[in-house]
Amino acid sequence: MNAHEIKKLFPILDQNVNGSPLVYLDSAATSQKPISVIEEVSKYYREYNSNVHRGVHTLGTMATDRYEGAREKVRKFIHASSIEEVIFTRGTTTSINTIAASYARASLKQGDEIVISYMEHHSNVIPWQQVAKQTGAVLKYLPLQEDGTISLDDVRNTVTGNTKIVSIMYVSNVLGVINPIKDIARIAHENGAVMVVDGAQAAPHLKVDVQDLDCDFFAFSGHKMCGPTGIGVLYGKKQLLENMEPVEFGGEMIDFVDQYESTWKELPWKFEGGTPIIAGAIGLGAAIDFLESIGLDEIEAHEHKLAAYALEQMSGIDGMTIYGPKSAAQRAGVITFNLSDVHPHDVATVLDADGIAVRAGHHCAQPLMRWLKVSATARASFYLYNTEEDIDKLVQGLVKTKEYFSNVF
Structure with a gap:
């Protein structure tokens, strides 16, 4: 076609x-939507609108099946090893903020380093600025070459044994640069750091294999890849997500609530408090079907x-x-x-x-x-x-x- x-x-x-x-x-700001995605979202509201997970009636079962089916489509799309590693969020911004608020704030201390680059979107800058202020960590910037690309020599010279987080966009929304994420992740890991990838401009345009990249976290949005607005994904390696605390609390993400203590559901649902973005997730699943058909x-x-x-x-x-x-x-x-x-x-x-x-x-x-x-x-x-x-x-x-x-x- x-x-x-x-x-x-x-x-x-x-x-x-x-x-x-x-x-x-x-x-790059937002993609347009094919008729197949529009119709799938409309079909949810017209035919089986219901909350998910909580009900045993027919509509609730249909909605839950489509919602969790979309999660499996995302898992295959990014080649995650398990649906436990696929968390639905409002978008890339929410995903990166979740990493910063849950993982980074709990693990960083005075003198630790966070490395980003000068090409980053504000969504991959401001959360790390805030974490640095709150923990005493140091925010460092990778220099850029004259044409806006990243040199691996500069990565090696910037990332040190004190670096705990490296967070880089896969594809620049300004320069169009496709960054060598797999190589950057290897250097980060050699220094004991975790690799966070802003994949907002990558997921719509090229094949993503999070296992091959060996990134620890990967964030992207549905609306840039023919899907609805208000839906995104946070991928994280299971062992990291298991040790992270939720950042939103309420219904859906709990296992047991007592008067003074509560426990959380297992992954991925412990990070999806409240009624989830059901229509958005179903629409994202339809967008993945569309992109893969092309x-x-x-x-x-x-x-x-x-x-x-x-x-x-x-x-x-x-x-x-x-x-x-x-x-x-x-x-x-x-x-x-x-x-x-x-x-x-x-x-x-x-x-x-x-x-x-x-x-x-x-x-x-x-x-x-x-x-x-x-x-x-x-x-x-x-x-x-x-x-x-x-x-x-x-x-x-x-x-x-x-x-x-x-x-x-």
């Missing part, structure tokens, strides 16, 4: 915006092809600055750029007038913006439903934007 055929499976893409056919180039290898190859085409076409525009690796082989389907003296918000506004949706701002990566010596950038991000024609329209829109502001000023 080619991208033109795939695009037809996404109802939202068949519309005009501001009088022009929609060209959606903001999938093939993650095919999706990755398609995005590399689009990135290569976009790099070539956009580089020919006068005044264009593109951030990140010059080679499409080193990046996912993300192109972040600035155009001469035109503010990124102005670029995005002019493009939007022609129905072209891109993102502008700091992309929740202000430390990286400072490293790049800019206050903001524009970003075009591609997914399985984008085509070379979409990139052609983007390039035409950028040329038009440049000409417009040249005439104005």
Whole structure:
């Protein structure tokens, strides 16, 4: 199935915006949803809406089967060894905060080190800042190469025997860099540290095998991979999760409640307090079915092809600055750029007038913006439903934007 055929499976893409056919180039922020996912979520509410685990009636059993069935789909999707290692959360942010609040706060002490990089999303920065303040640990940053990549020599020089946590994004939401997570995890483990992976931009676009990566924790969100908003996953190695305390308390996660003491359910449910995100999990399961029907290898190859085409076409525009690796082989389907003296918000506004949706701002990566010596950038991000024609329209829109502001000023 080619991208033109795939695009037809996404109802939202068949519309005009501001009088022009929609060209959606903001999938790094959130992807669009295929009709199969929309219908599966709707089916839950229309046919078997019920709470899970607690009831023995037919609807409750159906909902529980679909909810836990989605967990098994996630397990297979990321190649976890057990469903006990798959915890449903609200998203990547909640997953990383859970690691920080439960594992890190209990295990870190004065002088321990947490290592992250300058390219991290705020969701993989602020939780560690807070943990460092609360425990006396030291937050250290991996330096970046000139093209925004991470050198393993720098990892070896930064990670020490005092390092207890290394937390790195698999794929940068700004630079598009695909980081050598497996090698970084090996270096972390050689120094006695655990490896946390922000997989928000990886899970939608390439095959993930948490056992092969040998990461200790892996976090990702459903809404970036054709699933609903408000659902995500925290993967953790069983032995680590078993020794962690829950961060939310209430119904669903308990085993026994006395007047003054309580005990918790076994994994994974001890981390899923309250009524879970049932429709979201079922929708995520449907999204996994959809992505696997296309093939993650095919999706990755398609995005590399689009990135290569976009790099070539956009580089020919006068005044264009593109951030990140010059080679499409080193990046996912993300192109972040600035155009001469035109503010990124102005670029995005002019493009939007022609129905072209891109993102502008700091992309929740202000430390990286400072490293790049800019206050903001524009970003075009591609997914399985984008085509070379979409990139052609983007390039035409950028040329038009440049000409417009040249005439104005």
